[in-house]
Amino acid sequence: MVKVLLGTGLLFIFLLSQICQAQQDYFLGEVKVNSNPLYTQIHIPIPEGTGYVVGERKDPPQILMNLYPIETNLPFREIVVADKFIQKICLVKDSKSVVKAIVDLNTPEYNFDIFSQEKPKAVVIEIRPPRKDIVTALLEVEDAVGLEAEERSLSFGPWQQVPEKKEGIFRITIDPGHGGKDPGAIGPSGVKEKDITLAIAIKLFNLLKKNSQIEVYLTREDDKFIPLDRRTEIANLVKGDLFISIHANAAWDSQVRGMETFYNSRYAYGEGAEKVATRENIALTSDGLPSTIKNIIWDLIQNQYRQESKELSHIVQEKIVQICEAPNRGVKSAPFYVLRGASMPAILVEVGFISNPWEERKLKNPQFQELVASGIYQGIIAYINSFNRKINKVNH
């Protein structure tokens, strides 16, 4: 009898512990707040499978988060923080399996990020001071630490005193590929890519200058070596709207010919890298930025211009092929070093194969160069017109 009782008792306790365990698994954990002069982090431990929705309220400033499915013992919990950013956090049992988290903020001026954490599973709300957009911040860093004295000496030129841009003006940076100690590809009769790209770029510069709607800059005006990073940096410094890099192509086989236009493709990083980048941008202005993070951020910046770069590529490609009557190799995307630093739509035009004796001869001819320049010019104009049409549609 005693044995049976003991047995049942043990079984009961065992089952109870199991139930408690299961319940525990579905419960909201202990909320932790991590106050820091630069930011405040709220860790909300959540069970596996719990999702969340986030909202913001302006007056009073609040961050609202709904967690589902989740259970809580207390119908109402209040955590007073009273730090630089947060006044208090309220956890309210809203309805069955729904918990509402309300973060009362001390200031309407803030910026926040939400990310999930593994082991232990938690959702983290990070609140920090408002900041300029990521591009401005990155440019500031580049300006402060990125330029060595030697590189600075290269930066003389018209972009040193860039006037404020007027309404409705398009600023275009033309980048003649290669230059100086870097000749680029060399044709069978010795024509150098750097000379062809400069000649076409100057012709395009002159065409664009005549248009009152456009302001135009060149990354180099003569046979000068400019590091690849510096080229997009110049375009960013002048706050350009478009970046056009002009190159002459080369192939393994001398019969290959035609024109093609490229834009930057997405970079393939490990999973989650972008998330890290967004989270790490908090450190952007403070200390030196790890180069990997910097690369990912540049990638994110180009991401937002990818669609526009693609459109511009197609329009320019169509026009140059039509005007120069050249074989059409189409538009492609690839991970370009030259284009990746641009915070604007950016394309690279391959105006013909210098490795093909026939095209090499044509590229050397100033009349053909003029034709190529006018093709790119018409492409740019067509793009600007379609861009303005879209803007007007939005405004009216």
Next chain:
Amino acid sequence: MRKKVFIFIALLTVAFVAGIIFTPFLQEPTYQLKEWVGRTLSYPPPTRVATFYFATPEEQFLVPVKRKIPFEEEVNNQIKIILQELIKGPQNTSFIPTLPPETKIRATYIKENIIYADFSSSLKKNHPGGTSGELVSIYSIVNTLLENLPSYSWVQILIEGEPHQTLVGHIDIRGPFTKNSEIIKNQ
């Protein structure tokens, strides 16, 4: 007594010298036997089929070409053999080679799922230049390695032991690449 010791030592010396002289003759038959056994029992060297990516005549795409190559159990040796075959270029003249024939493989190694392929400077120096030429070079290396070593997913190109910004001035090769399927054109 002294005489006996002397004879004993002399005998020992003679036996020692004779031993040295006759050893090769004594070993000869066994050595021959071993060689004979080895010859009849050895298998042909192991081979495997590998896929190589070469450029189409317009150099816009890469085409897969299958070829038999020596099999190496050690992965770095296998990578070296694959890259050497890739440098040799296609036998079919309607496809275009993608790397300078002078290119040497300096080393290969694997770290954290990335295959590092270190080439001699001729990959850069003897390259025709141009975005199109550069793209087929990079992706023929990357796609060929990842196709034949499917347990890895990244390839980092090094030149003279160092990562470079670009090969000939356009494409960013500072970091590792994954396989590019868009550039592949199946025949």
